[in-house]
Amino acid sequence: MHDVIARxxxxxxxxxxxxxxxxxxRDLLQEAMTHRSFANEAAAHGFxxxxxxxxxxxxxxxxxxxxxxxxxxxxxxxGDLTRLRAEVVAEPSLARLARQIDLQGCLLLGRGEERSGxxxxxxxxxxxxxxxxxxxxxxxxxxxxxxxIEPLLLPLLQAASKRSGHDYKTRLQEYRQAQQESLPxxxxxxxxxxxxxxxxxxxxxxxxxxxxxxxxxxKKKAEQAAARQALERLES
Numbered sequence: 001m002h003d004v005i006a007r008x009x010x011x012x013x014x015x016x017x018x019x020x021x022x023x024x025x026r027d028l029l030q031e032a033m034t035h036r037s038f039a040n041e042a043a044a045h046g047f048x049x050x051x052x053x054x055x056x057x058x059x060x061x062x063x064x065x066x067x068x069x070x071x072x073x074x075x076x077x078x079g080d081l082t083r084l085r086a087e088v089v090a091e092p093s094l095a096r097l098a099r100q101i102d103l104q105g106c107l108l109l110g111r112g113e114e115r116s117g118x119x120x121x122x123x124x125x126x127x128x129x130x131x132x133x134x135x136x137x138x139x140x141x142x143x144x145x146x147x148x149i150e151p152l153l154l155p156l157l158q159a160a161s162k163r164s165g166h167d168y169k170t171r172l173q174e175y176r177q178a179q180q181e182s183l184p185x186x187x188x189x190x191x192x193x194x195x196x197x198x199x200x201x202x203x204x205x206x207x208x209x210x211x212x213x214x215x216x217x218x219k220k221k222a223e224q225a226a227a228r229q230a231l232e233r234l235e236s
Contacts, residue, residue, distance in 0.1 A: 035128070186203070
C-alpha cells in the first residue's frame with residue numbers, strides 16, 4: 001500500500017503547482033484525493049476518505065463565490081447573485097474545473113470504482129474538487145483558499161454574468177458591433193459628495209452624441225446604469 005501512495009506523490013506535487021498552493025499538512029492532500037472505495041479496500045491501513053473535506057469544501061466554495069459576486073457585480077440584486085452562484089457551483093461546472101487541473105489523475109480509487117469509469121464521472125470529479133478546497137482551507141485558512149479558487153472561478157463568473165443579460169456594458173458594445181457602428185465612449189460628467197459617500201454620474205456617448213447616463217456610488221455602477229439606459233433607448 002505504501003508503494004501505491006509513493007507513486008502518487010509526484011502527481012500530487014504537480015497538482016500543487018497547478019493550483020498554486022503547497023500543503024504544510026500533506027496528509028490533508030492525501031485525504032482529499034482518497035475516494036471511499038479506496039479507503040474501504042485499504043481499511044486495514046486506516047485511510048480517511050474525502051467526504052468530510054468535501055462537506056467543508058462545499059461551504060467554503062459558496063462563501064468564496066458569494067464574496068467574488070458581491071465584489072465584482074455591484075449592480076446585481078440578490079436574485080441575480082443567487083442564480084449566478086448556483087450556475088457556477090453546479091456539478092457540471094465543477095467537473096470541468098476538475099478536469100482543467102487534471103484532478104482525475106490524482107485520485108485514489110478502489111478497483112471496482114476504477115473499472116466502472118468512476119475516474120471520469122462528473123459527480124466524482126466535482127466532489128473531489130470540493131474536497132480539495134476543503135483541504136486547502138483546513139491547511140492554510142480563508143485567504144489561501146481564496147487565492148486557489150478565484151483564478152479557477154473568475155472566468156466562469158464572467159461568462160455566466162454575460163449569459164444572465166445584466167452586463168449592460170458588454171451588451172451595448174456587442175449591439176454596436178453588430179450594427180457596425182463605433183464603440184461606446186464613457187465619460188465622467190460629475191462626482192459629488194464626501195470621499196466616503198461619493199456619487200458618480202457617467203454619460204455614454206454613441207457617435208459623439210449622448211446615448212444615456214447613469215449614477216452610482218462607484219464609476220462601475222454608473223457606467224452600467226448609463227449603458228442600460230442607452231440599450232433601452234436603442235431597443236425601443
